[in-house]
Amino acid sequence: MTKQFSSVWLREPRQPKASGLHRDQIVEAAVALLDAEGLEALSMRKIGAKLGAGATSLYWYVANKEELLELALDEFWGMVETPESDDAPWREVLTTFAYNFRATMRAHPWSAGLVGRLPSMGPKALRVTDRLRRAYYSAGFRGIDIYMASGTVLCFVLGQVTPEIAWTKAYGDAEFDTEGALEMMDRVAEDYPEIRADYRATTPTDAATARAMAFDFGLLCVLDGLEARLRGVPGS
Incomplete structure (x- = not known):
């Protein structure tokens, strides 16, 4: 039906x-x-x-x-800023878009419940889509690959920010209980000493900094992956 x-x-x-x-x-x-x-x-x-x-x-x-x-x-979508100049390198455009998309979602957390559920077909959404399309085209993507690449970046940002919004909704501005988390890990992961050691070595003391670092790392990996794919396409 x-x-x-x-x-x-x-x-x-x-x-x-x-x-x-x-x-x-x-x-x-x-x-x-x-x-x-x-x-x-x-x-x-x-x-x-x-x-x-x-x-x-x-x-x-x-x-x-x-x-x-x-x-x-x-x-x-009208609040998510992207560089307008076509002279801007494609990675700069996408990086700016990704960071501004993240910041705008965090400032308006209700958006996480609408992006993907409702059609983004208004004039402001289409303006962003067109600007991103031009960036992907300048990079060398063609046809449906333009929108596949765009969806990859979009989904990365959504996947990173949605849990941030959920955490803030549940706990507000409360600080992350690092010691409590470490104690819990020691109890539930007793049979996995390597994981426990990793957790103790890498658990951040500042949650906001950890989220920013994770976003940086992930975005670089996504853009590096897109660039590597371009290098593997004949004629790109």
């Missing part, structure tokens, strides 16, 4: 009614609420109250909450 594809981007925005409310105002209020209370707290009723309007009046502009989330997701 085929699920019918629907999106807010498949129809023209409706003109404002006499109340003067605009769709942009609704999206701005939604992003502010998402930042303050998270994805689970978003409701049309809360958005209406924030704007001094009834929830039913919002449905003139967006058919449902999913459409509103699509619009908010596009606003998110």
